[in-house]
Amino acid sequence: MIRHLNCASFAPRLVGPMVAHVLLVERPEGLLLVDTGFGTADVAHSVRLGRAFRAMMRPALREQETALAQVQALGYQADDVTDIVLTHLDLDHAGGVGDFPAATVHVYDAELEAARHPRGMEHGRYLPVQWQDARFATHHADGGDDWHGFESVTVLGDDVLMVPLAGHSRGHTLVAVRDPEVADGWQVHAGDAYFHRGDLTSPPTAPRVLRVVQRLLAQDDVVRRANQARLRELVQADHPGLRIFSAHDPVELAAFTDA
Ligand SMILES: [Zn+2]
Numbered sequence: 001m002i003r004h005l006n007c008a009s010f011a012p013r014l015v016g017p018m019v020a021h022v023l024l025v026e027r028p029e030g031l032l033l034v035d036t037g038f039g040t041a042d043v044a045h046s047v048r049l050g051r052a053f054r055a056m057m058r059p060a061l062r063e064q065e066t067a068l069a070q071v072q073a074l075g076y077q078a079d080d081v082t083d084i085v086l087t088h089l090d091l092d093h094a095g096g097v098g099d100f101p102a103a104t105v106h107v108y109d110a111e112l113e114a115a116r117h118p119r120g121m122e123h124g125r126y127l128p129v130q131w132q133d134a135r136f137a138t139h140h141a142d143g144g145d146d147w148h149g150f151e152s153v154t155v156l157g158d159d160v161l162m163v164p165l166a167g168h169s170r171g172h173t174l175v176a177v178r179d180p181e182v183a184d185g186w187q188v189h190a191g192d193a194y195f196h197r198g199d200l201t202s203p204p205t206a207p208r209v210l211r212v213v214q215r216l217l218a219q220d221d222v223v224r225r226a227n228q229a230r231l232r233e234l235v236q237a238d239h240p241g242l243r244i245f246s247a248h249d250p251v252e253l254a255a256f257t258d259a
Contacts, residue, residue, distance in 0.1 A: 001026045002177060002187055003074075004256035007037025007067045008092055009060040010248070014209045018057075018248040020092055022067055023189055024074075025160075025177055030082030032160065033103075034175045034189045035247060036067050036096025039130070048129060049091060057092070068099035078102070085155055085162070087191025088169040089115040091127040093247065097134050105131065106155050108162055109138040111171025114219070122170065122219060147176065148234055148242070165231065167224025168192040168217065174231075174244075184241035192217070194228050194246050200235045 008020035020037035042049060043061045053059075063069055068078055079102040086094055086107050097105055115126040141153040141164050152161045155175075163174040172191055179185030195214050198205035218224040235244055245252040 002179060004253060005037075005067065005070050006250075006253055006257075007035070007065055007070070007096060009062070009065060010057045010092075011060070012057050015207070015213070017250050019250045019253050021189065021245060021247050021249070021253045022096075023175075023177060023187065024067070024071065027156075027159075029156075031071065031076060031080045032083045032085065032156070032177075033067055033081055033096070033100070034085050034177065035087055035093045035191065036084060036099075037092065038066060038095035039097065039099045040066050040068055041098055042091075042095040042130070048127065050124070050127075052124075053091065059092075066099065067096040083156060083160075085160060085175045086111075087175055087189060087193075087247065088172040089126050089131065090169060090192070091125070091130060093191065094127070094130045097131045101133075103135075104137050105134040106137050106139060106162070108164060108171035108173045109140045110164075110166070111169060111173070112136060112138055114170035125169070125217075148239065150174075150230070150234075152176070163188075165190070165193045165227045167220050167222075167227045168214070169219050172219075179241070179243070182241050184239075186242050188242060188244040190231065190244055190246045192247055193224075193231055195248055196246070197249055197252055199228060199246075200232045200244075202232065202236060204232075 003024040005022045006019040007022040010018040023034035025032040081100040081103045084103045084105045139153045141151045152163045159178040161176040175189045176186045196206035
C-alpha cells in the first residue's frame with residue numbers, strides 16, 4: 001500500500017500554502033519512505049533551519065506532521081522503516097532522516113557529492129546535521145532510456161526507481177514506485193522538478209511568483225527548464241497508469257489524501 005503524507009507545512013508570503021509530500025510504502029520487506037519533510041529535531045531546534053529559510057518559507061513545524069509521528073500513529077515503530085529514498089537533499093526533504101536510524105538512505109551520487117562538497121549557490125541549501133550520521137546507499141544511472149524514455153536506475157528490485165532529473169539541484173531525481181493496484185501503474189514523486197500543477201500544463205499556468213522562485217533556487221536553470229519540459233511531455237502523453245506529483249503542491253496532495 002502506498003500512503004501519501006504531508007510532513008511539513010509552509011506559508012510563504014505571496015505564494016500561499018505549501019506542503020512536503022511524502023510517500024510511505026508498506027512493503028513485505030519493511031517500510032519505505034520517499035522524502036521525509038522535517039524531522040523531530042527540526043521541530044525541536046527550528047533555529048537550525050536558518051533565519052533566511054524560516055523567514056522566506058514560514059514553516060509551521062508541527063511534531064505531529066513529522067514522518068516519525070505519522071508512522072507511529074499507524075502502529076509502527078521507527079525501526080520498521082528500512083529504506084528512505086530521497087529526491088534530493090534539500091533541508092525540507094531530508095529533515096526526517098535522523099528519526100529512522102535503522103534505514104538505508106538512498107540518494108543519487110551527484111546529489112550526495114553536492115551536499116558534501118557544495119559549490120557556489122549550493123552553500124546554505126543543505127544541512128549536514130540532518131543526515132551526517134545516515135547510512136547512505138548511492139545510485140547512478142548508466143545510460144539507456146528504459147523508463148518511458150527516461151534514464152533510470154533500480155533502487156529496490158524493479159519496483160522502486162530513481163529517474164535522474166537534474167536542474168533544481170545537482171543530483172535531483174524523480175522517484176517512481178510501482179503501484180500494484182494499477183496496470184502498468186507508477187506513482188512518481190517528482191520532488192522539486194516542478195512546484196505547481198500548472199507548471200505541467202500547455203501553456204504553463206503556474207503563478208508567476210512560483211516560476212521566479214524555481215529559477216532562483218535552481219542549481220542549473222537551463223537544465224531545469226529542459227527537464228521540466230520533458231516531464232510536461234510525459235504527463236501530456238497518455239499514460240493512464242502514471243500518477244505524477246511534486247513535493248510542495250497542496251492540491252496535488254489532496255487528490256490522494258481526500259480520495
Ligand atoms: Zn523542496
